[in-house]
Amino acid sequence: MRLTWVQPEDLVGHALAQAAEDGVDVADLRERWVEAGGDPAPAPSGASDRPAPPPLRALAGQVLDEIDARPSRYDETEPTDLAAITALTGAAPGPAAGTPPSFDRVHGAWLGRAAGCLLGKPVEKIPRRGIREILEATGRWPLAGWFTARGLPDDVAARWPWNRRSAPTSLAENIDGMPEDDDLNFPLLNLALLEDRGAAFATDDVAQSWLSALPAGRVFTAERVAYRNLLLGHLPPVTARVRNPFRDWIGAQIRGDVFGWVSPGDPARAAELAWRDAVLSHTRNGVYGEMFVAAACSAALVASSVDEVLDAGLSVVPRASRYAEAVRFARSAASGEPDWEAVVDRIEQRYGHLHWVHVLNNAALVVAALVYGDGDLERTITAVVAGGWDTDSNGATAGSVAGALTGAAALPARWVEPLHNRLTTSLSGFDGIGFDELARRTVKVAEVLA
Numbered sequence: 001m002r003l004t005w006v007q008p009e010d011l012v013g014h015a016l017a018q019a020a021e022d023g024v025d026v027a028d029l030r031e032r033w034v035e036a037g038g039d040p041a042p043a044p045s046g047a048s049d050r051p052a053p054p055p056l057r058a059l060a061g062q063v064l065d066e067i068d069a070r071p072s073r074y075d076e077t078e079p080t081d082l083a084a085i086t087a088l089t090g091a092a093p094g095p096a097a098g099t100p101p102s103f104d105r106v107h108g109a110w111l112g113r114a115a116g117c118l119l120g121k122p123v124e125k126i127p128r129r130g131i132r133e134i135l136e137a138t139g140r141w142p143l144a145g146w147f148t149a150r151g152l153p154d155d156v157a158a159r160w161p162w163n164r165r166s167a168p169t170s171l172a173e174n175i176d177g178m179p180e181d182d183d184l185n186f187p188l189l190n191l192a193l194l195e196d197r198g199a200a201f202a203t204d205d206v207a208q209s210w211l212s213a214l215p216a217g218r219v220f221t222a223e224r225v226a227y228r229n230l231l232l233g234h235l236p237p238v239t240a241r242v243r244n245p246f247r248d249w250i251g252a253q254i255r256g257d258v259f260g261w262v263s264p265g266d267p268a269r270a271a272e273l274a275w276r277d278a279v280l281s282h283t284r285n286g287v288y289g290e291m292f293v294a295a296a297c298s299a300a301l302v303a304s305s306v307d308e309v310l311d312a313g314l315s316v317v318p319r320a321s322r323y324a325e326a327v328r329f330a331r332s333a334a335s336g337e338p339d340w341e342a343v344v345d346r347i348e349q350r351y352g353h354l355h356w357v358h359v360l361n362n363a364a365l366v367v368a369a370l371v372y373g374d375g376d377l378e379r380t381i382t383a384v385v386a387g388g389w390d391t392d393s394n395g396a397t398a399g400s401v402a403g404a405l406t407g408a409a410a411l412p413a414r415w416v417e418p419l420h421n422r423l424t425t426s427l428s429g430f431d432g433i434g435f436d437e438l439a440r441r442t443v444k445v446a447e448v449l450a
Helices: 008-021 027-035 054-069 082-089 103-123 128-137 154-159 182-200 203-213 221-231 251-255 257-261 267-278 284-300 306-314 322-334 340-351 359-373 377-386 391-406 413-419 435-449
Strands: none
Touching: 008 027, 008 054, 027 054, 082 267, 082 284, 103 128, 103 182, 103 257, 103 284, 103 377, 103 391, 103 413, 103 435, 128 154, 128 377, 182 203, 182 251, 182 257, 182 267, 182 391, 182 435, 203 221, 203 267, 221 251, 251 267, 251 284, 251 359, 251 391, 257 267, 257 284, 257 391, 257 435, 267 284, 284 306, 284 322, 284 359, 284 391, 306 322, 306 359, 306 391, 322 340, 322 359, 340 359, 340 377, 359 377, 359 391, 377 391, 377 413
16 A cells, blocks of 8 residues: 655656746756656656655655755745735735624535535546536536436446545435535634634644644645655645645645634735645645635625625735636636636636646636626536536535525525535544534634634
């Protein structure tokens, strides 16, 4: 058995791909790696079939360290330091700062996050064309409800197998409450962190909460690399920067909601809290993803439109960054376009070369779905999940915003009732908890921090 996402030889292909995105000249390193027998392509599952021989593994470490040390043409326009980010955004507390939190809208955010995540779980890792083939084969295209295996032809099922970890609990015929998922575990973990430490928590506190509550096998990509770096003795924020080609991926973006929910109407504070969490495992656009989502979730509790939410998210992200560019591009692509497939086509043309859990392509898809859905939970989550890539994470984020804009009382029963007000998790103290109780605890934290 080999632990995925951390072996040096498995990371080189991903590091070379990210270096190309970052404008880092690594042609000599690629040539050296290939000449030694290394595979320059990213490992699709996080690991090669067999471990590399010791000399090749040693070379992999050297290549990764050299890539880390080389400058990028985005170093000035995409800083990771908070002061530098703020200098490029001018983000300040919003006019609604200090607004009392609404239980109904916080409750709606939790429910929307769960419903969107659950909808996307069975088709995680299945590309967009496979999702459509599954739905067409069962007479359910376009997507308008939970996925089902009933009536799915054997050849389609073999061609596009369900996510084996998720399908048993996330298909329509099996749903019985919200099953465990990292897209819910991280909000739970951050809620507990805020309850324990308040707004004064530091990145070191985030690291300690991971080590105390999360087994290494329950974190992936950048989070697993950061976890490894903690165990090797590195301290934050170095944990995000050592042999971590996934630091521009989606992992931090799924962790920011709670920081927005406890900061209603104050996207700048929400983004600062999210930054402290994100830099444990991410840099640059990976960090901006969490800051953007936290700010958007902050606004969603007090806003009346998706435009207000997206404006708040953009207010905390460097304007010249690739993340801000992706948001603007997706927002424009979806604005006034009634054909969702045409919208996704444009996003795929622009960002389809990226890994399916990179932050930029997924952020663009989430933003486009929010514009297309215009605050309607069903329209939003079905659009974003049908778009593919990181379906459960995107469903969760888009559902969180739509749920907050709508409020729990007005959410469609068909998306809420199957959750049975029950969440399963391995995190201590949370297993079986209701979303109403999570909302109450979130509101209490927001009141304490106000």
